[in-house]
Amino acid sequence: MGQCRSLFGGIAFFSFAINLLMLASPIYMLQVYDRVLVTGRVETLLLLTGMTVAAMLLMGALDALRSVVMVRMGCWLNSRLGPVLLSNSVSTRLAGDGSGAQPLRDLATLQGFISSQGLTVFFDAPWTPLFLALIWFLHPVLGMFAVGSAIVLLILSVANELMTRTASENASTAQIRANQQAEATIRNAEVVRAMGMMPRLAERWMTTNEAALAAIRRSSEIGAFVTGLSKFIRIFVQSATLGLGAYLVLRGEVSGGAMIASSILLGRALAPVEAAMSTWRNFGTARIAFYRLKARMQAVPPETRRTRLPDPYGVLEMRQVGFTPPGSRSSVLQGITLRLVPGEAVAAIGPSASGKSTLCKLLTGILSPSQGEVRLDGSELQHWDADQLGSHIGYLPQDVELFSGSVRENIARMKDADDEAIVAAAKLAHAHEMIQKLPQGYETQIGDSGTRLSGGQRQRIGLARAVFGDPRVIILDEPNANLDQVGEAALAAAVAELKSQRRTIIIVGHRPSTLAQADKVLLLRDGRIEMFGPREEVLKRLRDAATEVAKAAAMPNVADGPQLGKAPPTVESANDERGAAI
Ligand SMILES: Nc1ncnc2c1ncn2[C@@H]1O[C@H](COP(=O)(O)OP(=O)(O)OP(=O)(O)O)[C@@H](O)[C@H]1O
Incomplete structure (x- = not known):
């Protein structure tokens, strides 16, 4: 001024x-x-x-x-x-502004x-x-x-x-x-x-x-x-x-x-x-x-400078979290309470539009809860300095968008970084070999938003970007949507490695390879937690429920019975492909 x-x-x-x-x-x-x-x-x-x-x-x-x-x-x-203004536009975009x-x-x-x-x-x-x-x-x-x-x-x-x-x-x-x-x-x-x-x-x-x-x-x-x-x-x-x-x-x-x-x-x-x-x-x-x-x-107050907190251990908690999108009257998530701890992988499953991606966005701090609180190591996400918090979070969104630039820059989150750190992230994501096959290796220009790469390649580079810098919390939203068998195996190996490094992991996905890596399964339906617990326990309940439905269907006289008042939570009803998971 x-x-x-x-x-x-x-x-x-x-x-x-x-x-x-x-x-x-x-x-x-x-x-x-x-x-x-x-x-x-x-x-x-x-x-x-x-x-x-x-x-x-x-x-x-x-x-x-x-x-x-x-x-x-x-x-x-x-x-x-x-x-x-650029940073302001990013903030308002998160709040749904389309300008x-x-x-x-x-x-x-x-x-x-x-x-x-x-x-x-x-x-x-x-x-x-x-x-x-x-x-x-x-x-x-x-x-x-x-x-x-x-x-x-x-x-x-x-x-x-x-x-x-x-x-x-x-x-x-x-x-x-x-x-x-x-x-x-x-x-x-x-x-x-x-x-x-x-x-x-x-x-x-x-x-x-x-x-x-x-x-x-x-x-x-x-x-x-x-x-x-x-x-x-x-x-x-x-x-x-x-x-x-x-x-x-x-x-x-x-x-x-x-x-x-x-x-x-x-x-x-x-x-x-x-x-x-x-x-x-x-x-x-x-x-x-x-x-x-x-x-x-x-309209958008300047971001207050936050005190840098000690590097997190990785305990991520949601307490009675609800989320209603701005301008909407119906809530997308309600009463979500859960605790994710280091070294544990949680698979989030549920039917389409049950709120899985919204849950991921709340856990990364992209969205702020309308009710309740999300805490990392006991501190509310809003109390963290946004840049510091970001460096401890690895996030792979459902639609992976890369930035125009080289593979190297994208993995390094557009920062200047040591070659070792970049290659380590690519190796952890099992993307190193794939990158080596690109025309210029790590220096390959990926075109506007990564248009010169296939969907699977984008997803694997996105995963390398997510694990770059050893973040404590890894949130992967349908990371295997575009992966072939080799890619899925690479993802499973990456998750296993991240678990051994005691990262806190949440993966949205219902494929067998994802569920095999999960210690716990979280089933969301209509924005609420329907089941959350150890993998075998949740999968058994889902199997039992599916068997009961099959029995009910085989007995027409019982068809009018109370159990049909509400469809039991079958894995199939949770997601089309989930039947294959169990
Ligand atoms: N910004 C928003 N404004 C309005 N509605 C939203 C917004 N974000 C999400 N929703 C709604 O919230 C619901 C849950 O969406 P979400 O993307 O979290 O579901 P999902 O379980 O990840 O679905 P899928 O498996 O299809 O990706 C949907 O009905 C969606 O329309």
């Missing part, structure tokens, strides 16, 4: 000097007409010309310097706010406006009264005419603002929506092409874009009309000042020099108003971007 103030101070100083030096031209005119032409002294003319040229040169240099400061200020603002990178685009708009001299209007405008006062000093009638012209132009700019504000805001909102639709279409290029969705998506985008264009047309047309009118007024009043000045000269009330000087002064006085009009659309866009950024910064 302090740096910002000093930059503004510098621009204000430059503007003061520039506007003062602008007086050189009218003073020159006054002197040439009223002194040189009267006395006929060439030396005075040369001296005056030299001084004026020097003043103009200085003014040009200061103007250039002011531009440089503005450009630097725009870049400085971008580099200071960019990281804050993506819009704040960064808004920041670029603001930077563009500042760098393109848009701000100079605000620093030059305060000097308008000085120029008007000088005209008044030359002759009150000229002064009154100048003030009247400035008021008319001011009214026009306010009218322009009032008439175009809503249209500009609508255009901006519609444009953001159209951009989001376009980005989603491009991101899903494969689905779009495979299922011939392009014409419909293009139509949908065009409808939104047309709304943006209509609003832009409306505000631009009003703006063009008002700008044209103001240009006419400005040129007219400058000529009219000369005419009025000439009339006053004929009446002997002012000198010829004063006539010319007042016309130049009026031009200077009205210049900021005209500049404001011509950059109105940019100003409008920058203003909307500024207010959007301001609202966002105020």
Whole structure:
């Protein structure tokens, strides 16, 4: 803030000097007409010309310097706010906000406006009264005419603002929506092409874009009309000042020099108003971007710096945890109480949409519980410094997204890391051999979001990333969704190794290889824990329940009995493929 103030101070100083030096031209005119032409002294003319040229040169240099400061200020603002907004966008995204990178685009708009001299209007405008006062000093009638012209132009700019504000805001909102639709279409290029969705998506985008264009047309047309009118007024009043000045000269009330000087002064006085009009659309866009950024910064309080806690041992607990997504009335998870300890692997199973992924997200701290608490080594996850907590957690999400960069960078979580640590993580994830077969090994560029890799390769690199840096807690959400038999065996070996290293492990998955590694099984249904206990105990209960269903089905007379009131928790009903697990 302090740096910002000093930059503004510098621009204000430059503007003061520039506007003062602008007086050189009218003073020159006054002197040439009223002194040189009267006395006929060439030396005075040369001296005056030299001084004026020097003043103009200085003014040009200061103007250039002011531009440089503005450009630097725009870049400085971008580099200071960019990281804050990026992190802010990640936080709001976790809370369900869909505006993506819009704040960064808004920041670029603001930077563009500042760098393109848009701000100079605000620093030059305060000097308008000085120029008007000088005209008044030359002759009150000229002064009154100048003030009247400035008021008319001011009214026009306010009218322009009032008439175009809503249209500009609508255009901006519609444009953001159209951009989001376009980005989603491009991101899903494969689905779009495979299922011939392009014409419909293009139509949908065009409808939104047309709304943006209509609003832009409306505000631009009003703006063009008002700008044209103001240009006419400005040129007219400058000529009219000369005419009025000439009339006053004929009446002997002012000198010829004063006539010319007042016309130049009026031009200077009205210049900021005209500049404001011509950059109105940019100003409008920058203003909307500024207010959007301001609202966002105020809505998301800066993250409080947390005291770094001792490195965790890895006891992860949930106490009466419930989760209701923002804006939703029904809860996804309710009354979840469980304790995960180091050296133990828990397999989370349950039907689709029973809340398994949500449970993982609560355990990583991605989501905050609506009720209850999640604690790591006794400290609530929210009390941990987010970066420190992240370094102790290995998370493999259901849809593995990698970052554009090399395999090496992705495994190292985009940090600079020792080769040994990277290779160790890859080996632990049993991905080392697979990586060796890639064209450039660890240096292979994986393309935008890992598009150059197969689903299984992405998943194995994702697993290496999850175990990189020896995290105490490993949370794997369906890690074998894209794995073949070799991949599954590698995953099972990795889990066994992690268990021997006494990591706390939770795996969402129902395949035999996953269940074979699990010490405990957690069955979720409709967001509640239906069973949780040692693997054999839970699987036996599931088998017994399945047998009872089979018996009930074989005895039609009992079919109306109470046991059919609610389907027993069979492994098959918990998940399609789970039958194979037992
Ligand atoms: N941010 C959210 N907003 C609204 N609903 C959500 C949100 N996140 C999850 N849900 C809902 O919560 C429920 C559980 O979702 P979750 O992804 O946790 O299930 P899951 O058991 O992992 O399912 P699957 O096995 O299909 O991956 C679903 O009904 C889902 O629609």
